[in-house]
Amino acid sequence: MEPILQLSLVFVGKDGVWVFFHEAKDFVVLIPRRYMKKRELRERMLELREGMLHSEVAAMSKTIHTYLQSLPSFRNAKNIFLYASTRNEVETDDIIVNLLQAGKGVAIPVVNKGTKEIVFSFIESLDELMPSTYGIREPLPNSLRPVALDSVDLIIIPGVAFDMRGYRLGYGGGYYDRFLEKLPEGVHKMGLAFDFQVLEALPVEEHDLKVDTIITEERIIKVE
Numbered sequence: 001m002e003p004i005l006q007l008s009l010v011f012v013g014k015d016g017v018w019v020f021f022h023e024a025k026d027f028v029v030l031i032p033r034r035y036m037k038k039r040e041l042r043e044r045m046l047e048l049r050e051g052m053l054h055s056e057v058a059a060m061s062k063t064i065h066t067y068l069q070s071l072p073s074f075r076n077a078k079n080i081f082l083y084a085s086t087r088n089e090v091e092t093d094d095i096i097v098n099l100l101q102a103g104k105g106v107a108i109p110v111v112n113k114g115t116k117e118i119v120f121s122f123i124e125s126l127d128e129l130m131p132s133t134y135g136i137r138e139p140l141p142n143s144l145r146p147v148a149l150d151s152v153d154l155i156i157i158p159g160v161a162f163d164m165r166g167y168r169l170g171y172g173g174g175y176y177d178r179f180l181e182k183l184p185e186g187v188h189k190m191g192l193a194f195d196f197q198v199l200e201a202l203p204v205e206e207h208d209l210k211v212d213t214i215i216t217e218e219r220i221i222k223v224e
């Protein structure tokens, strides 16, 4: 298979090492080395996750759901920000259904590509979700119920990888970092991942924010 990016020049500048690539379409992009490490990791980790069988994803997601229900921060939460799972992320459909049945508030992200921000909207049923930006299911535009940030107790977020300090690697848009920055202190932040996605230490930048707890099918990691 043809590589998408071809390395053509490495340049050491005052901002660090910059790497010049030739893209297949013939233009050149500049990527600082520390950022490229995130990119490489992202690609490798996504490849592993996408190679999982659906039966494995479903079984491990079920175990993670069970762990989640054992946590007071989950059981006691009244309004929860939760993602709609896609591309072999830890599945959340059953979690959403159970929470709605229990009368909890469940809010799902809506992506705004223009502002690079996500806003959360309460849903009343999974049927209100439809594939949208990036192919991720979102509440339909005619059923948007925006959520006040101070009305939420818990946010549950997906990741391409996490590390033992609670740092997270996402798809690379910075959407969650921008959102978490706006949340009031005291909102519990939980990451859901399969155990192979938890690494010792991820490359981090100043804008990267941490989660408080990571739940996998093997363990519950409480970040110090």
Ligand SMILES: Nc1ncnc2c1ncn2[C@@H]1O[C@H](COP(=O)(O)OP(=O)(O)OP(=O)(O)O)[C@@H](O)[C@H]1O
Binding pocket: 038, 168, 169, 170, 171, 172, 173, 174, 175, 176, 177, 178, 181, 205, 207, 208
């Ligand atoms: N709080 C922020 N304010 C402004 N820009 C930000 C902020 N957080 C992240 N960014 C920008 O977003 C880009 C992607 O960030 P990063 O590589 O951390 O993505 P990510 O955490 O993997 O993505 P995502 O959160 O969407 O899953 C970076 O170029 C970064 O400068």
Ligand SMILES: [Mg+2]
Binding pocket: 168, 169, 170, 174, 177, 207, 208, 209
């Ligand atoms: Mg980030």
